[in-house]
Amino acid sequence: MSTPFLEHVNVTVTDPAKMAERLADWFGWHVRWKGAALGGGMTYHIGNETSYIAAYSPPQDTTPVPGERYDHHGGLNHIAVVVDDLDATEDRIKASGFKTHNHQDYEPGRRFYFYDDDGIEFEIVSYAD
Numbered sequence: 642m643s644t645p646f647l648e649h650v651n652v653t654v655t656d657p658a659k660m661a662e663r664l665a666d667w668f669g670w671h672v673r674w675k676g677a678a679l680g681g682g683m684t685y686h687i688g689n690e691t692s693y694i695a696a697y698s699p700p701q702d703t704t705p706v707p708g709e710r711y712d713h714h715g716g717l718n719h720i721a722v723v724v725d726d727l728d729a730t731e732d733r734i735k736a737s738g739f740k741t742h743n744h745q746d747y748e749p750g751r752r753f754y755f756y757d758d759d760g761i762e763f764e765i766v767s768y769a770d
Contacts (some may be wrong), residue, residue: 657696729768
């Protein structure tokens with residue numbers, strides 16, 4: 642039996658193509674798939690060979706409806722991404738115009754956080770020395 646692992650996270654965003662471009666720039670990921678999705682929306686799967694972020698956009702701007710998850714932006718706590726070079730990754734994110742915060746250095750690694758255009762918080766962590 643293999644060890645379970647996280648395959649993907651699905652988030653609702655304003656512009657999935659823009660998110661795909663940024664994730665490729667920041668982390669070297671690629672678009673694994675893109676196409677029509679739930680309710681006439683659009684989804685991009687951006688990641689590597691084993692995991693990805695599914696960036697979904699509804700077919701039009703929507704007003705959040707209680708109990709619905711796919712019609713509002715940023716409906717989660719944060720997405721954590723492990724990188725080898727924390728400082729270089731932070732430089733790329735800052736160069737994209739985002740402000741980082743909550744820098745922490747404790748076992749088992751160093752990390753920082755930032756919010757994207759849709760208010761989704763990313764945690765970037767490195768376990769390298």
